């Protein structure tokens with residue numbers, strides 16, 4: 681069961697993210713299924729429905745995350761929370777090597793693994809966008825700085 685997110689709150693979350701997925705940086709207009717407002721800490725785990733716990737995420741990232749809030753990071757051997765766009769800086773945990781999203785931390789590793797950032801189909805999509813100057817999108821510049 682999911683809580684109602686008002687149109688105003690959806691608009692706020694989308695505008696705050698420049699309509700870019702706060703995880704993989706794809707712009708909503710460049711992804712077939714668009715982006716969604718999602719709970720960073722899922723409601724199943726007690727996450728509230730407010731602007732501090734909502735993020736803008738593409739359908740792929742959101743579906744892959746599901747209700748998980750963390751994962752096992754092989755590099756540390758510990759269960760590690762996911763990247764949180766409200767408290768973490770993207771560039772502290774990830775970097776772009778062409779269209780490949782590389783992890784810089786255990787948080788980045790856990791997130792990239794579960795959200796399947798670098799699956800073949802997603803790399804193909806980003807390569808296609810890169811070839812037309814749409815990845816990373818200009819709208820992601822604030823997330824990358």
Ligand SMILES: [Zn+2]
Pocket residue numbers: 701702703704705706737738739740741742
């Ligand atoms: Zn995404």
